[in-house]
Amino acid sequence: MRLHRNLVFATIDSLHLIFNENKQADKVLKNTLKRDKRWGSRDRSFIAETTYDIVRWKRLYAEIAEVKEPFDRANLFRLFAVWATLNGIKIPDWPQFEHTPTRRIKGKFDELSKIRKYRESIPDWLDKLGEAELGKKWTTEIAALNQLADVVLRVNPLKASVKQVQAELLDAEIETETIPGFPYALKLKERANVFITDAFKKGWFEVQDASSQKVAEILSPEPGMRIIDACAGAGGKSLHIASLMENKGQVIALDIYGNKLKELKRRARRNGIHNIETRLIDTTKVIKKLKGSADKVLIDAPCTGLGVLKRNPDAKWKLQPEFLEKIKNTQQKLLVSYSKMVKTGGQLVYATCSILPSENSEQVATFLSSAAGNDFSLVQEEKIFPSKSGFDGFYIALLQHN
Ligand SMILES: C[S@@+](CC[C@H](N)C(=O)[O-])C[C@H]1O[C@@H](n2cnc3c(N)ncnc32)[C@H](O)[C@@H]1O
Numbered sequence: 308m309r310l311h312r313n314l315v316f317a318t319i320d321s322l323h324l325i326f327n328e329n330k331q332a333d334k335v336l337k338n339t340l341k342r343d344k345r346w347g348s349r350d351r352s353f354i355a356e357t358t359y360d361i362v363r364w365k366r367l368y369a370e371i372a373e374v375k376e377p378f379d380r381a382n383l384f385r386l387f388a389v390w391a392t393l394n395g396i397k398i399p400d401w402p403q404f405e406h407t408p409t410r411r412i413k414g415k416f417d418e419l420s421k422i423r424k425y426r427e428s429i430p431d432w433l434d435k436l437g438e439a440e441l442g443k444k445w446t447t448e449i450a451a452l453n454q455l456a457d458v459v460l461r462v463n464p465l466k467a468s469v470k471q472v473q474a475e476l477l478d479a480e481i482e483t484e485t486i487p488g489f490p491y492a493l494k495l496k497e498r499a500n501v502f503i504t505d506a507f508k509k510g511w512f513e514v515q516d517a518s519s520q521k522v523a524e525i526l527s528p529e530p531g532m533r534i535i536d537a538c539a540g541a542g543g544k545s546l547h548i549a550s551l552m553e554n555k556g557q558v559i560a561l562d563i564y565g566n567k568l569k570e571l572k573r574r575a576r577r578n579g580i581h582n583i584e585t586r587l588i589d590t591t592k593v594i595k596k597l598k599g600s601a602d603k604v605l606i607d608a609p610c611t612g613l614g615v616l617k618r619n620p621d622a623k624w625k626l627q628p629e630f631l632e633k634i635k636n637t638q639q640k641l642l643v644s645y646s647k648m649v650k651t652g653g654q655l656v657y658a659t660c661s662i663l664p665s666e667n668s669e670q671v672a673t674f675l676s677s678a679a680g681n682d683f684s685l686v687q688e689e690k691i692f693p694s695k696s697g698f699d700g701f702y703i704a705l706l707q708h709n
Contacts, residue, residue: 308396314353317342319383321358325621327377332362332621348500361390363453363620367428371415388412427453432628440663444692448662451694456617458495459486459698460512461520465550465579467511469493475506489517510577515543518614518691518701519660522607523547525687525703526656530555532602537561537645542571542583544607549580558583559601561593597648603656604649608638610659610666614693614700631665638670643679646708655683655706660699662692667702675706682709 321339324330336355340346346354361368368389369375374382384403391398392412398404419425424434427449437445460483462469472493473483481501483493493512501507501514522544528534530553536545539560549558560583562568568585575583586593611631612622642657649655657674659666668688674680687705691698 310391310396310399311350311353312401313343314346314350315387317354318357318361319380319387321354322361322383322386323378323380325358325362326365326383326624329625332359332619351500352498357387357390359620361386362624364390364428365624366430367416367419367425370419370425371412423449429623433623433626436628436631436663440665447694448692448700451692451697452613452616452700453620454617454693456516457698458498458501459515459517459520460493460495460501461515461547462491462493462512463510463546463550463578464491465554466509467506472506472511475511476501476504479504479506486517489520492517492520508577510579513543513546513574513578515547516615516618517698518696519543519699520547521689521691521701522605522656522658522703523551525689525705526603526605526654528552528556528558528603532556533559533600535559535561535597535601535604535645535648536607537604537641537648538607538609539571539585540564540567540607542567542574544605545571545583546574546578546580548605549575549583550578552582554580554582556582559597560585561588563588594644594648599648599650601648601650601653603654604645605656605658606641606645607658608641608666609634610638610661611663612660614660614662614691614702617693617699631663635665635670638666639673642670642674643677646674646679646683646706649708651682651708653708654686655708656703657706658701658703660701662690662700662702668704671704671706680706683707684709 317339321335324335325332336358339354340351368386371389372385374385388398388404388407389412392409393416398407424431437449462472476483481499482496486492486494528548528551534548536558539545539562542560545558545560560571565587568587571585611626612619616622646655657671675683683706686707689703691701693700
């Protein structure tokens, strides 16, 4: 592979914004990729995939390159040189790459790969936390979380069948395959930008990881029910729930951010869904009004996102130990407060995209032993680990209101 100057420069610029200006990787790349209209899909993939790779392996590469944050431009080129060398790409004779010690890079890689926190490229605190919470399992899970994520679609049965979506995408030269056990899922055989396809614009599918598709399945919504999605965000799960309800009944989508709910409405229109009502939680009254009113409530709780590091590797660097403590507090509060919206005989699903027991089963156990959880009992608990599933890490608990 021959390296092109403007693509490498665009990658370096993106890394500067992510590492030194604390910008979110997906947002940075969205902007970078707008920079040159002449870039084709291969050029775009190069920038995006290389940037994500260097973000994923930041600690390991920085250790090999012997550079420390904040990275100046020369340091960023050194990180890039490590990436290129380890990927068998010839370093061009540009001034930025003068004196790249190719041989030493490979030697240091072998040496550092013996130590988990370098091999898996994670901060010390996170490595300690993972081991304290998951024991030996941590080694396999963090390795799985460093693999590139598959692109998985969820077919919208209100608009198309799985076969129809497969055929239409094939016409656009995008090959997909079904995933056993996931009735609406299609996995892309190769990465592609599905957002520009007609099938996407017609609302035939959404991009949603297979593990995430389990949440609505376990909630098992039925047409005619009243379901509250209490942390709906931009509606990944709300859309799934509404489609399973065949547009009959009511989904009330709540969140504390109005812009996310606005995006949810836009997505619902594209999906041909008209039974979702959004409500902004701007006072505690919003929740009080819904007391005892729902057949089912979903709490897709805010969390560390440690189960989705595959698709969000910069979380390794942005997460802080204090955030974990704060978010655990919020999770328990949400369980206590939002469970009140479930009617007697109804059900509650608590889900996170984390693999830490302290955000998952321990939260549910604390809730069940509290006064608020007294009337609830645990029916089903799914701990989805990326090493086993091959998809994102998730936790899903189904509770019955007796
Ligand atoms: C894991 S995300 C939800 C993802 C969304 N359900 C989906 O499937 O696309 C958690 C959401 O909880 C929201 N949130 C944070 N604090 C909240 C609170 N106190 N009440 C309700 N939602 C909250 C966040 O804004 C975020 O959208």
